[in-house]
Amino acid sequence: MQQLNISFEVGLDRRYRDMRECFASCVYSKGLGRVAAAIDVAPSNLSAMLAGDRNLDSTLVEKYMAEFGDTTPAMYWAAKHLQCATTRQQAALAQLPSLVDQLNRLMAEAGKTP
Template sequence: MQQLSLTFEPGLAQRSRCLRDHMATRIYSRGLVDVAGKLDMSPSKMTEKLAGSDSGGKSRGMTIDELETYIQRTGDISPVHYLADKYLRDPAVTQQEALAKLASLAEVIPGLMAAAGLQVAPVRRGR
């Protein structure tokens, strides 16, 4: 059995509402004309696919084959990372990450409150 290890940007799935939005962000940041050319389609057709429909409201979403072609021709594997981040997260790991962030914030908050001129109540330890 083979093990697969993924390393990707934290919070990737939280930055986009859906895969279509993620793809639109990536494609527009790379340059719509350049990416459309790599996929052998016009920029206007690419825009329709990213919008999910044409100007008349007819469905024009990106196909799975086009997604694969995009990944292959651009080398951008972030759509795969997006899906993995969104659907393959271990809830226990997510909880541990959140607890670690809370612990680091707990150390910083009193100093921030003092700098903001707010009173910081002393922390009571034990009974």
């Protein structure tokens, strides 16, 4: 058995409400018409699927990832379902020092001292 190592983009699991929203973001960034043609779906049907009016078949997401080489939907699922709470907490704690530095800089620019 081979071990798979995945590096998660910080906050990817919190950026989107669900997979549909993640996939919609991917589709609209590439262009609805272009993606619809690539995955062999009418643009109006794809738009309805992304809006939640129709079922979004997971094979369409797979076709999208294969066609465009964009693994964001898979990474979203992995980040949402494969990370343990400890890993999420460690990632959040690791961001705190840079956020404190950024806040201190902004306060200094605003004329306020920490």
